[in-house]
């Protein structure tokens with residue numbers, strides 16, 4: 001889950017001057033504004049960046065962009081608004097530290113564990129119809145999945161590891177894993193009446 005950021009709260013807790021200080025902006029008082037060069041636009045003009053503390057806003061005349069403290073961080077460090085807001089919530093973050101680390105993908109896809117799956121399979125009478133004895137089923141990893149309500153035939157790699165399962169909902173409807181889709185010249189087996 002990405003960290004929840006309350007933009008409003010961040011805006012209220014960090015003044016535009018605080019944000020400018022944390023960004024190490026070199027600013028000079030000019031009337032009711034603080035003016036300086038914009039480190040992002042690098043215009044060479046020491047007045048393009050204008051911060052108005054009384055209004056808690058800034059405007060960059062070189063980049064034609066302005067806004068609140070989050071927008072200032074976003075503009076100067078070239079961050080997204082979200083990264084800028086997050087940067088402001090992390091008191092130790094220095095401007096030299098460039099873009100925050102990309103968020104690690106937390107929602108890892110649940111990996112299919114074939115051994116675990118095989119362990120769930122149980123032997124059922126119907127498997128005799130398929131010519132599978134209970135001993136063979138145990139040895140090879142075939143079985144009925146009680147939750148999925150289907151028989152699974154385990155196929156193994158030469159090293160004994162599980163390659164995949166063939167699903168047998170009923171003996172006339174056999175489903176292989178998608179990556180095992182058979183070419184059209186292969187005729188499916190039909191059970192003899």
Ligand SMILES: [Zn+2]
Nearest residue numbers: 038041060063
């Ligand atoms: Zn700028």
